[in-house]
Amino acid sequence: MTTFGGVSGAHLKQFIERVERLEEDKANIANDIREVFAEAKANGFDTKIMRQVLKIRKMDHQERSEQEEILTLYLHALGMVPRDDTVEEAKSKAI
């Protein structure tokens, strides 16, 4: 294997190309999102407001995640290591 200063060129190339493929996928999805907004706009929706809605919903989810995290902390503090389904159960009750 070709190496320069102890660096494997082939191995490096693998990593570089994996990142490039993933970034291509990410760019494609970004395009898809743009298309959804365009379609919504064509249907008379205000994209700026849609973005605000998305932001608020995201914050809600984050808040919920933080609450779940706090719940887990409490359970640990109480010596009650939560099984996943316990947390699920607790969450469903909390809703």
Next chain:
Amino acid sequence: MTTFGGVSGAHLKQFIERVERLEEDKANIANDIREVFAEAKANGFDTKIMRQVLKIRKMDHQERSEQEEILTLYLHALGMVPRDDTVEEAKSKAI
């Protein structure tokens, strides 16, 4: 269908949720990219250099795209509306 102020809630919800699903996919891919960098780092590669390599490769691609675009612009400016294969031909000569 339920509407508020002439806005279809159901229709809007469709768009919002489509965007949310796509953004979730995008976030997952961003995570994958982070993991690839972490793995490369664990294999002794310098992520700073990797990022630089990626940046240069990206700029190369962009520059090629830009130059193809300006070629098309020139052809239009000269009244030579390019058929696709004409552009392909010109590009291959330019290389």
Next chain:
Amino acid sequence: MTTFGGVSGAHLKQFIERVERLEEDKANIANDIREVFAEAKANGFDTKIMRQVLKIRKMDHQERSEQEEILTLYLHALGMVPRDDTVEEAKSKAI
């Protein structure tokens, strides 16, 4: 000196106004640029092509900068901390 909550109003005002003056200068230059484009357009030049030319020239400069940077990174990675004139020498050979 007047302070509110330990914040010096006068001192803050100095900074704010310096930024505002600079932003005014920046806006003026943006206007100058617009005027140059308008003048070029009045002389029959296609501004779209001009912008494309500018973009490519900018990318050329950036790419050169990026490549110099990665050369420096590589030299460091190889334990060859570059003196400035060494880099200059290497770059001139690379050209």
Next chain:
Amino acid sequence: MTTFGGVSGAHLKQFIERVERLEEDKANIANDIREVFAEAKANGFDTKIMRQVLKIRKMDHQERSEQEEILTLYLHALGMVPRDDTVEEAKSKAI
């Protein structure tokens, strides 16, 4: 003079380079602004809040400009073509 398809290369080059010089100036000013923020930060100011202050002041100016514009419109509508100092006088009274 060299021309391609009726396009003067030399003339175009003049415009391109004028724009590039102006953009360089603009970039320099942007750097200056960044330095002012850095200096303010080093003096204990919160740059995020500073930016908000700047935004609010900018909106105030815009609001004032709009009011001046409306005043001018009214004066015209009344057959009173405003001399500049008249407007200045009216504005100072309005404050």
Next chain:
DNA sequence: TCGCCTGATAGTTGCC
């Protein structure tokens, strides 16, 4: 002239 759309800019998040 108005609306769209792309490019510039400001803000946020993640990395070092």
Next chain:
DNA sequence: GGCAACTATCAGGCGA
């Protein structure tokens, strides 16, 4: 904690 990449917002330019 500072810095850089990325994202979202905004304004100017273009075409209908």
